[in-house]
Amino acid sequence: MTLAYPxxxxxxxxxxxWLFVQYGRSAGQVRFSITRGFLSLPRSPRWHLRNLxxxxxAIALLLLVIAAARPQVGRTTTERKxxxxxxxxxxxxxxxxxxxxxxxxxxxxxxxxxxxxxIKEFIEKRVDDRIGMVVFGxxxxxxxxxxxxxxxxxxxxxxxxxxxxxxxxxxxxxLVTATKRLKDLKSKSKVVILLTDGENTAGNVxxxxxxxxxxxxxxxxxxxxxxxxxxxxxxxxTLFGTTTQNVEVRIDxxxxxxxxxxxxxxxFLASNTEALRKVYAxxxxxxxxxxxxxEYVDYKEAGYLFxxxxxxxxxxDLLMGLTRLRRIP
Numbered sequence: 275m276t277l278a279y280p281x282x283x284x285x286x287x288x289x290x291x292w293l294f295v296q297y298g299r300s301a302g303q304v305r306f307s308i309t310r311g312f313l314s315l316p317r318s319p320r321w322h323l324r325n326l327x328x329x330x331x332a333i334a335l336l337l338l339v340i341a342a343a344r345p346q347v348g349r350t351t352t353e354r355k356x357x358x359x360x361x362x363x364x365x366x367x368x369x370x371x372x373x374x375x376x377x378x379x380x381x382x383x384x385x386x387x388x389x390x391x392x393i394k395e396f397i398e399k400r401v402d403d404r405i406g407m408v409v410f411g412x413x414x415x416x417x418x419x420x421x422x423x424x425x426x427x428x429x430x431x432x433x434x435x436x437x438x439x440x441x442x443x444x445x446x447x448x449l450v451t452a453t454k455r456l457k458d459l460k461s462k463s464k465v466v467i468l469l470t471d472g473e474n475t476a477g478n479v480x481x482x483x484x485x486x487x488x489x490x491x492x493x494x495x496x497x498x499x500x501x502x503x504x505x506x507x508x509x510x511x512t513l514f515g516t517t518t519q520n521v522e523v524r525i526d527x528x529x530x531x532x533x534x535x536x537x538x539x540x541x542f543l544a545s546n547t548e549a550l551r552k553v554y555a556x557x558x559x560x561x562x563x564x565x566x567x568x569e570y571v572d573y574k575e576a577g578y579l580f581x582x583x584x585x586x587x588x589x590x591d592l593l594m595g596l597t598r599l600r601r602i603p
Contacts, residue, residue: 278344337584369441410448412440444477449484497530
């Protein structure tokens with residue numbers, strides 16, 4: 275609750291002073307106590323009862339003063355106007371994503387599990403952006419269309435599995451599929467974030483041709499090479515069960531850099547989980563969404579909450595004047 279005219283509350287002091295003076299006059303005598311430091315007035319029940327109208331007058335006046343200050347109750351309405359970005363996350367789900375060279379909360383997990391966790395954190399920060407998802411392995415397909423409903427997107431993200439698009443790595447096909455999701459949109463900014471842990475070993479479209487198509491359509495591509503570039507621990511099935519062996523996995527840094535350069539984006543390498551988080555945090559800062567926030571406050575007058583009790587007290591005092599209370603000696 276706010277007051278339109280808070281200075282009106284200064285009138286409370288004269289009202290209190292008037293009440294005190296009236297009490298003193300009604301007492302017939304005013305005694306000052308040096309030890310107590312206040313005016314000592316009679317305390318008999320009959321005397322207080324006789325002066326009840328004074329108290330009612332004072333309370334009514336105080337309520338009227340508060341009403342004159344125009345108390346108001348405000349309801350705030352927030353309006354968000356944003357020019358969000360359109361972002362497609364292209365995620366490698368090839369067989370090499372089984373490598374156990376990344377950690378999460380101190381424990382080793384396969385690359386895809388860690389990537390899903392970090393991507394979720396990234397999505398949570400982009401509340402005003404439409405985000406879609408493409409997965410690629412030996413082939414590429416759309417896992418989730420562009421959407422502002424990020425809860426739905428989280429469910430699609432949780433469904434990602436290693437080799438769901440085949441065991442190989444078709445970087446070019448993944449990029450082309452992601453670009454197709456953006457080509458017909460009239461967005462201020464179109465972005466693809468392509469994450470892979472290997473080299474282009476499959477697909478119908480070369481990474482270079484895919485990058486050229488993205489650049490022509492005004493799509494900016496950020497590339498991320500994740501995991502160890504070289505030997506990485508990999509679970510391998512044997513006759514005696516599953517064991518972990520070091521397997522060579524190569525990230526084609528030159529191809530990823532070329533894609534980023536051709537489309538106006540940037541290329542990153544992330545050999546551990548913390549580095550991967552920093553990469554997505556960097557992209558989050560580079561691709562800012564313009565958000566305009568306006569607040570509107572709708573005030574409603576609340577003076578009647580004090581006005582009506584004041585009028586009631588005045589009416590009550592008037593009725594008391596017709597009773598024996600006024601004639602108490």
